[in-house]
Amino acid sequence: IQLTQSPSSLSASVGDRVTITCRASQDISTSLAWYQQKPGKAPKLLIYAASTLQSGVPSRFSGSGSGTDFTLTISSLQPEDFATYYCQQLNNFPLTFGGGTKVEIK
Amino acid sequence: EVQLLESGGGLVQPGGSLSLSCAVPGFSLNNYAMTWVRQAPGKGLEWVSTIGTADNTYYADSVRGRFTISRDKSKSTLYLHLNSLRADDTAVYYCVKGRGGRNPDSRIFDSWGQGTLATVSS
Numbered sequence: 001i002q003l004t005q006s007p008s009s010l011s012a013s014v015g016d017r018v019t020i021t022c023r024a025s026q027d028i029s030t031s032l033a034w035y036q037q038k039p040g041k042a043p044k045l046l047i048y049a050a051s052t053l054q055s056g057v058p059s060r061f062s063g064s065g066s067g068t069d070f071t072l073t074i075s076s077l078q079p080e081d082f083a084t085y086y087c088q089q090l091n092n093f094p095l096t097f098g099g100g101t102k103v104e105i106k
Numbered sequence: 107e108v109q110l111l112e113s114g115g116g117l118v119q120p121g122g123s124l125s126l127s128c129a130v131p132g133f134s135l136n137n138y139a140m141t142w143v144r145q146a147p148g149k150g151l152e153w154v155s156t157i158g159t160a161d162n163t164y165y166a167d168s169v170r171g172r173f174t175i176s177r178d179k180s181k182s183t184l185y186l187h188l189n190s191l192r193a194d195d196t197a198v199y200y201c202v203k204g205r206g207g208r209n210p211d212s213r214i215f216d217s218w219g220q221g222t223l224a225t226v227s228s
Contacts, residue, residue, distance in 0.1 A: 031210060031213075033214050033215070035151075035215070037151075042200055042218035042219065042220060042221055043143075043151065043200075043215070043218055044218070045214065045215060045216045048205070048210075048214045049210070054216065086150065086151055088151075088153075088215070090209075090210050090213035090214060093156070093164045094153060094164070094166050094167065095141075095153040095156070095213060096153065097150060097151040097152065097153065098150075099150050100150045100151075
């Protein structure tokens with residue numbers, strides 16, 4: 001299953017609402033997770049089952065979607081949110097990740 | 107706090123072998139699926155292999171037949187043995203814990219190690 005993220009990068013300002021999309025090549029129901037990775041660090045789980053917030057993750061992060069189209073939204077971008085975001089499908093092996101979306105400071 | 111402590115990375119020539127280890131002192135490997143994910147320099151994340159609680163194993167096509175995942179529950183250690191290495195295997199290899207032992211939790215990666223770099227070059 002291929003995952004296509006868009007955009008591949010974006011520039012935004014603190015306080016902006018940011019939306020990242022992930023499209024699956026076939027129906028994966030809600031079998032999708034989102035991760036955040038900062039430079040030189042391991043990824044961190046943000047959301048699973050398409051919309052369930054991982055414990056400890058700020059509520060400004062939200063996920064939605066089912067089937068083939070999914071969205072990660074950051075309601076008000078904070079300085080610590082500048083990072084690269086990846087979606088991952090967990091419906092079938094081989095597990096796959098999207099290509100990533102780099103969120104940069106405008 | 108969950109700790110995953112990888113070791114074993116290094117420089118190896120093409121065609122060579124390497125063994126990666128991941129010590130998990132804070133929880134029992136009996137209860138969680140474990141996975142290796144890699145990231146080539148400047149690139150995205152790539153799933154490599156998963157071992158389930160019943161020791162069922164899964165591999166990416168790019169590594170099947172060359173890599174072997176295993177674990178020693180008595181030592182609380184996960185392993186990845188890498189054989190017939192190629193330049194495109196160069197990456198940081200992350201040891202990753204699943205949220206649980208059963209699907210779908212086993213495929214959701216809630217804790218990651220710091221990563222260990224394997225470099226394949228002559």
